[in-house]
Amino acid sequence: MLIHRRRASQAGCQQSHRGVAATELALVLPLFVMLVLASIEACTMVFLNHSLSIASYEAVRVAINFDSTNSDVIDRFDTLIDARDVAGAALAISPANVATTPRGTQISLTATAPCDQNALLPPWFFGGKTLSVTTTMVKE
Template identity: 40%
Template sequence: MFKRIPTSMPFDARDYAKLRRGTAAVEFAICLPVIALMFMGSIEAASMIFLKEALTVGSYEGARTAAKYDSETDDVVAKVEAMLEIRNVSGAVISVSPADVSSAERGDQITVTVSIPCNANSLVPLQFFNDQLITVQSIMVRE
């Protein structure tokens, strides 16, 4: 069977277990902040990817609206704002070129640009993407 280690030895298995528990606690204390930072960074990166995709969809839908023959600039801005509101995106700056979409002739290019500061839509308080600006542009030809 198992041989019992006498307790009179200077370093027995119980002492080794105590040392191992202490080592595990130190390893945990060192690794936990690194793991937490990586976790929060990945959440923030995924949030910024979602934010850029939301801007892309909003810009595309705005350009589609602007390309229609009977559209106006207010319709384009309203469409982009509606698309961003669905995705809970706030603080976007929308610009349309030419400024008056209704004056564009058939075959003219219409550009819809949507920009947003990352600060306004950050999920994690650490602000990994602090003071960054995401800009998306869509260009379509007027019908």
């Protein structure tokens, strides 16, 4: 009789633990999913920032050549941005015309892209923001 009572009490204990585990899952799973999604979105924005940096750097390398034109610079930028599937990217060149810029002058390129158009998830974390990268080199 004593053995039967212990088994009955152990069975109730297991059911109690199942309820605790279900409650813990219900509380922790949404937080864990949110953390994973935020990490994925942050990695996407790091990739976007790196893509803008690479495209800006390569375009300014073209801009500092003595025989380059603005269309050469824009073509190089667009080629790299298209290869990395960046949407809505824009390039600002300073000074406005690299062909007439004298040697020794700094040329700055500012690449921008909206986070909304390049996000994998709905705009929860980076909605309405724009990433911007500026690269400066001296004209050769």
